[in-house]
Amino acid sequence: MSHIYVFSPSSAVRDKAAFRRGVARLKALGHEVEIDEAALASHMRFAGDDETRIAAIHRAAASGADVALISRGGYGLTRILPGIRYKAVAKAIGKGTQFVGLSDFTAFQNAVLSKTGAVTWSGPALGEDFGAEGEADDIMLACFDDLLLGQGEGTGWRVPQRDVDATPARRLQGIEHATLWGGNLAVLVSLLGTPYLAPPDGGVLFVEDVNEHPFRIERMLTQLLHAGVLAKQKAIVFGQFTNYRTVPHDKGFKLQTVVDWLRTQVKTPVLTGLPFGHVPTKVLLPVGARVDLALSGRDAFLVWGHAHGHDHDHDPHAHSHGH
Template identity: 50%
Template structure:
């Protein structure tokens, strides 16, 4: 299996080429053969090219089926394309071994894939955010290595610490989720994955806790949260406190949602708009185990040509305990 990696821009405009070039060099050092999609640096308004150009880029990358398709950045733009994406074409690229990777706005692509084809993708880093820093000492110590392990097929489990109170919890189900705002915007559309008995992970940025609470309560009232076996909350970063809060913050927000939701809600997942982020297989059957405050999420080894449609891909063991 080659280590071909294509950088593409499905969403927001790339303002400067330098971070993309730096990301390409660092990804080469990790062992990838990096290529830049022909329209990765295109510009139209706030987008990386107009809708036709970005749609063509998605389909071009899918046709080429590199080992890894890594988005340069998030922003906004994929929602415009969802009704026109050739989902079977993307699914075939995954059957041929492509891992589509990103987070933030890329959530729309990942959940659309899951909804239309049940194909797997990877919630993980973005090229500019995580590999495009000016100096090496600005890079996160964990994120690049976890990415390399995930893309090589070595990564079989992730772990993190959560609050007390969930010791002994065990659950199996399809792992899915991503950016809360993007995910919620898909509710009621054909691009919404109807996952029951799953493990849902969520993160967001620049959203005050009351806005996060409102989105979570929307999912609760729509029957989504209680249909899951567990909910994993990542980082909700870069929000600004208000004089109106009067003691209300993220902790109080989580308590309010827990009060009306029977599904266990675990905090502490290292994922979101923060330097340290895990890679998570969206659409993969996983097993979640909580030992005191340690959470393990494990899945079975997947070969490049294995596909979510095969029942034998289900996870029976959480590796790496």
């Protein structure tokens, strides 16, 4: 049984039913669930005013929980980044509290990485994932279990053939001990030029987004490109980009157009299809950890087992999940 601390650092919880379902599901899985006193607070669109949400983050860090899990994303973290006590967060992580979330949580994760070098996890949110109607996604649940058991060692997924054709395996050779970083693309770009984003040289950058038209995705990638960030990465990995609509005057301009264009702009390998984003099937990814990335045919492997100092006499892909 694990101790899971649920807190709300961003937008107010609007779907209370999903929140309750998420708590019930975690309890049914045998976990002890502690709900932050302000988890359901509301101030304008936020889960409480700025001071309330900063205090919630600090309570999560002081909770001694195995996992500090966000209730939801939305918006709200970038405006409170200066108020967070990063040393306290890093100390909690050092003692074993894993911070897990996605979307707006990207701001917190990259701020923690830039300020302390500590590892956090891109992964599920309480309402959206554990509180899903019907069954929660089994791959997400398995990856979350791996985190709790200290067994998560990597993830694997199938890339499209065009990725293989554009990215010969030799270009991925030697991608070892590279820092994994990234998250929600819009949030990442909002941190450029601030003290809360220190893009690692020679890193593996992963990105995802929701409700963003491909031209907006291209515009954001262009900003990272012109800021010199993309050329310094060993690989760029696209997660899931969902919930957008193309329009007639796009005249064939689509997400694949953006990927193809990006490949003309950087020598860095670009892979797609990572099972992460605003989708039910999501793996957990250690932001700030050292990873290896390899491509075998159409099978991509992102491995971080060595980041946790585990014994590696066994297959490093034994605990990988993908689709």
